[in-house]
Amino acid sequence: MARKKKICMLGATGVGKTSLVARFVHSIFSDAYRTTVGVTIDKTHVCVGGHEVDLVMWDLSGEDEFQSVQLAYLRGAAGYLLVADGTRRETVTTALSLQEAAVRVVGNIPLVLVLNKADASASWDIDEDLEKQLREKKWTLVKTSAKTGDGVEGAFTALTHAMLAADGLVQDDEGRR
Amino acid sequence: MQEQKRNSQVVPARRLRRFANDREDLEDLRRILMAPDRDRIAKLEGHMSPDALGKALPEAAVASQKQGEDLAWALRPTVMAAIRDAVKTEPQIFIDALVPVMGPAIRKAVTHALRSLLQQLNETLAHGLSLRGLRWRLEAARTGRPFAEIVVLRSLLYRVEQVFLVHRESGLVLHHLVAPGSPPQDPDQVAAMLSAIDAFVHDAFREEARLARFHVGELVGWVEHGPLAVLVAVVRGTAPDHYGDVLREVQERIHLQFRHDLSSFRGEVELFEQTESMLQQCLQSEMLPSANPRRSRAYSIAVLAAAVTAVVVGLAWKAHANHVEEARFQNAANTLRQEPGLMLTDAHRDGQHYAFAGLRDPLAPEPASLVGPLGVKAGAASFDFGSFYSLDPRLTERRAVRVLQPPEGVTLAVDGETLVARGSASRAWIDTARVLALALPSVSRFDMSALRNTDAERDLEVANGALASSMVLFPLGSAEIRREQRGALEYVARAALKLFSVAREMGKTAELIISGHTDARGAEGRNQSLSSERAERVVREFVALGVPAENIRTVGAGVTMVPDAETCALPSGETHRGASCARRVDFRVELGVERRPPQAAELR
Numbered sequence: 001m002a003r004k005k006k007i008c009m010l011g012a013t014g015v016g017k018t019s020l021v022a023r024f025v026h027s028i029f030s031d032a033y034r035t036t037v038g039v040t041i042d043k044t045h046v047c048v049g050g051h052e053v054d055l056v057m058w059d060l061s062g063e064d065e066f067q068s069v070q071l072a073y074l075r076g077a078a079g080y081l082l083v084a085d086g087t088r089r090e091t092v093t094t095a096l097s098l099q100e101a102a103v104r105v106v107g108n109i110p111l112v113l114v115l116n117k118a119d120a121s122a123s124w125d126i127d128e129d130l131e132k133q134l135r136e137k138k139w140t141l142v143k144t145s146a147k148t149g150d151g152v153e154g155a156f157t158a159l160t161h162a163m164l165a166a167d168g169l170v171q172d173d174e175g176r177r
Numbered sequence: 178m179q180e181q182k183r184n185s186q187v188v189p190a191r192r193l194r195r196f197a198n199d200r201e202d203l204e205d206l207r208r209i210l211m212a213p214d215r216d217r218i219a220k221l222e223g224h225m226s227p228d229a230l231g232k233a234l235p236e237a238a239v240a241s242q243k244q245g246e247d248l249a250w251a252l253r254p255t256v257m258a259a260i261r262d263a264v265k266t267e268p269q270i271f272i273d274a275l276v277p278v279m280g281p282a283i284r285k286a287v288t289h290a291l292r293s294l295l296q297q298l299n300e301t302l303a304h305g306l307s308l309r310g311l312r313w314r315l316e317a318a319r320t321g322r323p324f325a326e327i328v329v330l331r332s333l334l335y336r337v338e339q340v341f342l343v344h345r346e347s348g349l350v351l352h353h354l355v356a357p358g359s360p361p362q363d364p365d366q367v368a369a370m371l372s373a374i375d376a377f378v379h380d381a382f383r384e385e386a387r388l389a390r391f392h393v394g395e396l397v398g399w400v401e402h403g404p405l406a407v408l409v410a411v412v413r414g415t416a417p418d419h420y421g422d423v424l425r426e427v428q429e430r431i432h433l434q435f436r437h438d439l440s441s442f443r444g445e446v447e448l449f450e451q452t453e454s455m456l457q458q459c460l461q462s463e464m465l466p467s468a469n470p471r472r473s474r475a476y477s478i479a480v481l482a483a484a485v486t487a488v489v490v491g492l493a494w495k496a497h498a499n500h501v502e503e504a505r506f507q508n509a510a511n512t513l514r515q516e517p518g519l520m521l522t523d524a525h526r527d528g529q530h531y532a533f534a535g536l537r538d539p540l541a542p543e544p545a546s547l548v549g550p551l552g553v554k555a556g557a558a559s560f561d562f563g564s565f566y567s568l569d570p571r572l573t574e575r576r577a578v579r580v581l582q583p584p585e586g587v588t589l590a591v592d593g594e595t596l597v598a599r600g601s602a603s604r605a606w607i608d609t610a611r612v613l614a615l616a617l618p619s620v621s622r623f624d625m626s627a628l629r630n631t632d633a634e635r636d637l638e639v640a641n642g643a644l645a646s647s648m649v650l651f652p653l654g655s656a657e658i659r660r661e662q663r664g665a666l667e668y669v670a671r672a673a674l675k676l677f678s679v680a681r682e683m684g685k686t687a688e689l690i691i692s693g694h695t696d697a698r699g700a701e702g703r704n705q706s707l708s709s710e711r712a713e714r715v716v717r718e719f720v721a722l723g724v725p726a727e728n729i730r731t732v733g734a735g736v737t738m739v740p741d742a743e744t745c746a747l748p749s750g751e752t753h754r755g756a757s758c759a760r761r762v763d764f765r766v767e768l769g770v771e772r773r774p775p776q777a778a779e780l781r
Contacts, residue, residue, distance in 0.1 A: 003444035004365070006347040037377045040370040053444070056349055056365050058373070072376045076347025079446065167443050 004054040005163055006076050010069065010102060011083030013062030014092035016116040019146035020083065024156055038070040048160045049170040055160065062091050063094055071105045077164045079110035081155060086115040086143065089125040092134070110162035112140045114155050119145040216286040225658070250433055307476075326358055335414030336462035339394075341368045342431065342452055343407045344442055348372030351406060351442075351449035354456045371398070371409060401428045405439035410459050420461065427455050506531055509548040509558070516547055517569040519562070529557055537562035540575045568619040577617055581610045587628065595622040604632035604682075611778045623778040626684070633683045637768075640676035644669060649715055651760045654699065656710035658718065664713065669764055670722040676766060677728055686769040689724070691715050692732040696759040701736070709733030715762045 009017040018040075025044040042057045058077065063069045075078065080102065084095040092115075099111065114135060115126060126134075134141055140158045144151035165172040223229060241248035258462065264271055313331055317324040338359035339673035342351040350369075353364040375388040391398040399409040399416070402426040408428045412420075431452055432439070438448045510524040513533060518541025523534040531553060533544060544560045566572075568589040577589045577596050587600035596614050607630055647669045649662050658666060673689050680687035693712030695704035712731035720726050738760040 001445055001447050004349045004446050005444045006369070036375055037370075039370075039373045039377075041366045041373065043363060043365045048212055054345075054365065056369050058348075058369065070377065072375060072380050072381065075376070076344065076349070078347070 002052045002054065004056060005078040005160070006056050006058060007159060007163075008074055008077045008080040009057065009059045009083060010074075010080050010095070010098050011062055011114075012085070012088075012091040012098075013064035013067075013084045015062065015085040015091050015095075016146045017062065017081075017083045017086075018059055020081070020114070020116065020144060020152055020155070021057055023146050023149055023152045038067075039073050045155075046156060046160050048157055049164060049171055050165055053160055053164070055156065063098055069098060069101075071101055074102055074105045077106055077109065078166075079112075079159045081114050081159055082111050082139075083114045083116055085117055087117050087120050087123045087125050089130070092126065092130065102120055102142060110159060110166050112155055112159040112162065113137070114151075115141065115143045116146060118128070118143040119147045201506050208669040228260040246434075253434075274420050285471075308488060330413065332465050332467050333414050334463040335412055335416040337410050337412050337420075337460050339364070339411040339418070339741075340456045340459045341371075341407075341409040341411075342371060342449060342456060343368045343409060344439070345372075345403070345405055345407050347441075347442070348637075349444070349446070351446055352452045352456060352458055354453070356460050368409065371400075372407075375400070375407075399424055401425055403428045403432050405436070405442075406431060408459070416461070423461070424459060427459055430455055502526070503528060505552055507688060509533075509551050509553050512551060513544055516541060516544075517571040518542075518575075519544065519566040520565070531558040531560075533558065534561040535563075536565040538567035538569075539564060540572055540579065541567065556580050564620050573617065573619050577620070578613065580613055580617060583610070591620070592624075594619060595624050596620045597624040597627065599627040601629040601631050604630055615778055621779070625777060630730070633679045634753070636679040637676060637683065640672045640679060641766050642764055643672035644676065647672070648758075648761040650757060651762070653696070654707065656693075656714045658714060666718055667722060670719050670724050672765075673719065673724050673728075677725070680768060684771050685772055686767050688730060688767045688769075689729045689768060690732060690765045691719075691729060692713060692734045692763055692765065694737045694759060694761050697736050698756070705733055705735045708735050711760075711762050 009021060011017050021042050025042045037165050038061045040059045042059065044055050044057070046053050046055060060069050060073055061067060082095045082099055085091040095113070102111075118124075131141075140162060142151050142155040142158055144155050146152060161170060162172075164170045215733060224233070238248060309331075310328075313327045314324055316322075320327075336356060336359075339362075340354045341364055342353070343349070344351050348369040350364045350368045353368075371388075371391075374391075377397070378388055384603050387402050388400050389402075390400065394516070395413055397412045397414075397416070399410040399421065401410075406426050406428070408431070410416075410420075410424060417697055432668045435449065435452065437446075437657045461702070499722050506524075506526045509531060510521065513519050513524070513535070514521045516537035520536040521533060523532070524534070525532055531548075533655065537544065544557070544562060545555065548558060549555065570593075574589060577591070581589065583589055583598065583600075584602055587602045587606075589596055590597045590599070596617065598610065598614075598709045602610075609640065611623060611625070614620055645666060649658060649666050649669070651657070651662075652659060676689070677687050693708035693710065693715075695711075697704075699707075709731065710733075712733060716726065716729055716731055719729065737759065739755065739761070
C-alpha cells in the first residue's frame with residue numbers, strides 16, 4: 001500500500017536544509033515563501049524495505065537571532081531531519097534545543113540528525129567528544145554534503161526507514177543508530 | 178481440597194443441622210430480596226431469545242433509520258465483508274443479479290457521455306462562429322491554451338476545478354479530484370502549502386476562526402474545516418452560496434464514515450479512495466446563460482446548414498466536374514478508337530490529364546487534331562503512337578490515291594482486296610497504275626473495267642474511220658490487185674492491225690468484215706463469185722501482211738452500188754467513175770465485248 005508521510009527539515013539558519021532538499025527533489029515553489037510564510041513544500045517518492053512512500057517535505061525556515069522556527073508546522077509530521085552545520089559547532093546546540101521544542105509539539109517521533117557540509121573537512125568543528133555525546137542520544141546520525149551529494153539520499157532513506165519501523169512495517173534496525 | 182474434606186469430616190452432626198437451617202433461611206431471605214430483579218432478569222432473558230430478537234431487530238432498525246444513518250454507517254463494514262465473502266465464494270449469484278442491471282447502466286452512461294459530447298460540440302460550434310468566438314480564438318493563440326479550454330472557461334458561470342480532502346494535522350492529501358480539462362498541479366504540495374498558510378494565519382492573528390476562503394485571480398478556494406480533515410474546493414468563477422452547504426454535508430459524511438481511519442491515519446491514503454463518490458458531488462459547474470440561446474442555436478444551425486450545403490454543393494460540383502471530365506475522356510478515347518488508321522492500345526486519365534498510346538498509320542490524321550474539337554485542350558493530353566500500315570479499306574483507298582495520283586475524272590474505290598478505278602484516263606496513267614496498284618498493301622486485284630482508256634478509244638476511232646473510208650479497186654472482170662492499189666491495200670492492213678491491237682487493249686473483240694463487189698455488167702452468177710474472189714484475194718494479201726486471218730470474215734456481195742461514188746478515187750485509165758468504183762472491196766469492223774475482259778490486273 002502506497003503511503004504518504006509528512007516530514008520536516010529542522011535546523012539553524014544556513015545549515016543547508018534547503019540545499020539538502022534541492023539535492024533530492026525539484027521544487028515548484030520559490031524561496032519567497034520561506035521568508036513570507038516560513039516554509040516551502042516539496043515532494044518526492046522513495047521506496048524503502050519494499051514500501052512505496054511519498055514524502056511531503058516541509059522545509060522550515062531556520063532558527064536564528066532574528067526569527068524563530070514556526071514549530072506549529074511540525075504538527076502531523078511523521079518524522080524530521082534535524083540538520084546542523086558540521087563546520088559551526090553552535091548550530092548543533094541550536095539543533096538540540098529545537099529537538100527539545102519539537103518533542104513538546106509532536107512528541108518522540110523518528111528523527112535523523114544530519115551533520116551537513118561534510119565536504120569541508122578542513123574547517124570541521126565537531127570534535128570526537130561532541131560526536132560521542134551526540135551518538136549517545138541513540139539517534140541515527142548521518143554526515144552529508146549537499147555540495148557533493150554524499151549521504152543525502154542516505155539521510156532521507158534512514159528517516160523513512162525509521163518512520164516505517166515506528167508504524168511496525170519494517171524491522172527496527174538497531175545497527176543504524 | 179483435601180484440607181476442606183478433612184474439616185468436613187470432623188464437623189459434628191448437630192452443627193451441620195443448624196448450618197442447614199441457616200442456609201434455608203438465607204435462601205428465603207434472598208428470594209424475598211431478589212424477587213423483582215429475578216423477574217426482570219427472566220424477562221430480559223425472554224427478550225434475548227432468538228424469537229424475540231427476530232421481532233425486535235427490524236423495529237430497532239426502522240427506529241434507527243428515523244434518527245439518522247448511524248446504523249447504516251455502523252453496519253456497512255460488516256455488510257461489506259459479508260458481500261466480499263459471498264462474491265468470493267459464490268460469484269455466479271452476483272453475476273446473475275448484476276447482468277440485468279449492468280446493461281441499462283452502461284446504456285445510460287453511454288447516453289450521458291454522448292449527450293455531453295453533443296453539448297460540448299454545440300457550445301464550441303456556437304462560440305466558434307461568433308465574434309466572441311473569434312476573440313476567444315485569439316486568446317487561445319495568445320495564451321497557447323486549447324480553444325476548447327478557453328470556450329469552457331469563458332462560458333462558465335463557475336466550475337469546481339479541484340477538490341482536495343486534506344488530513345488536517347499533517348496537511349497530507351487523502352484524496353484529490355480534478356475536473357476534466359482543468360490545469361494539473363501537484364495536489365500534495367498545494368495542499369501542504371495551504372495547510373501551512375492556514376496554520377500561519379491562525380498563529381499570526383491568534384483567532385479561532387480558520388482560513389475559509391482565498392482568492393487567487395479568477396480562482397476562489399472554499400475551505401470547509403472538519404475536526405480531522407479539511408475539504409478544499411478550488412472554484413473558477415463565482416459559485417452560489419449554497420455550494421458551501423454541499424461542502425459541509427460531504428465533509429460531515431466523510432467524518433462520520435471515516436472517523437476511525439482519520440484519527441489513526443499514518444499515511445495510508447489508499448483507504449480514502451472510497452471518498453471518491455462523495456467528492457464527485459463537490460465537482461459542480463454551471464454554464465453562463467446564453468444571451469438568446471434560441472437565436473444562437475438557430476444561428477448555429479443556419480451556419481451549420483450553410484456549411485453542409487456548401488460542402489454538398491462543392492462535392493456535387495466536384496462529382497459533376499469529374500463526370501464531365503470522364504465523359505470527355507471516354508468520348509476522346511472512342512473517337513480515337515473509331516478512327517481508321519489508329520489503333521488505341523492504352524488510354525487513361527489522371528484528373529484533367531489524358532494519356533493515349535497506340536499505333537498510327539502515317540495517312541491517319543494526327544490524334545491531337547481529332548480530340549481537339551471535343552474540348553480536350555492542347556497540353557492536357559499526351560500521345561504516344563508508333564507507326565504501322567493499316568489494312569483498313571479506307572486507308573488503302575487513301576494510300577492508292579496518294580500513290581497512283583489519279584487524274585481528274587478518275588475515282589478509286591476499295592472492295593475487299595480489289596482496287597476499283599472508274600472514269601476516263603490516259604493510256605500512260607493506266608499502264609503505270611496497273612503496275613503500282615498491285616504494289617499497294619492489301620491490294621491483290623486492280624479492276625479497270627469501269628475505266629475508259631481515252632487514248633485507245635481515239636485510236637480505235639481513227640483506225641475504224643480509216644477502214645470504213647478505204648476500198649481496193651479491181652479491173653473489169655478480174656480479182657487481181659493492180660499495182661497502184663497495193664498502197665491502199667497496205668494502208669488498210671495497217672489500220673486493221675492497229676484496230677485489233679486497240680480493241681484487245683480495250684477488252685473488246687473486233688471482226689474485220691471484207692466485202693467484195695462487182696459492177697452491173699456480166700452475168701449475175703459470175704458477178705457473185707467474182708465478188709467473193711475479190712474479198713478472198715484481199716484476205717490473202719492481208720494475211721501475207723500479218724493480219725490474223727481468224728479476225729477476218731469475207732462477204733461476196735455481188736452487184737452493189739457505190740454508196741458515195743464521189744469519194745472514190747478513180748484509178749488511172751478508167752473513165753467511168755461509177756463502174757470503176759463499183760468493182761471493189763470495202764471494209765467494216767464489228768466490235769464486241771470480250772467474255773473475260775483483260776482490264777483487270779491480278780497478283781498471281
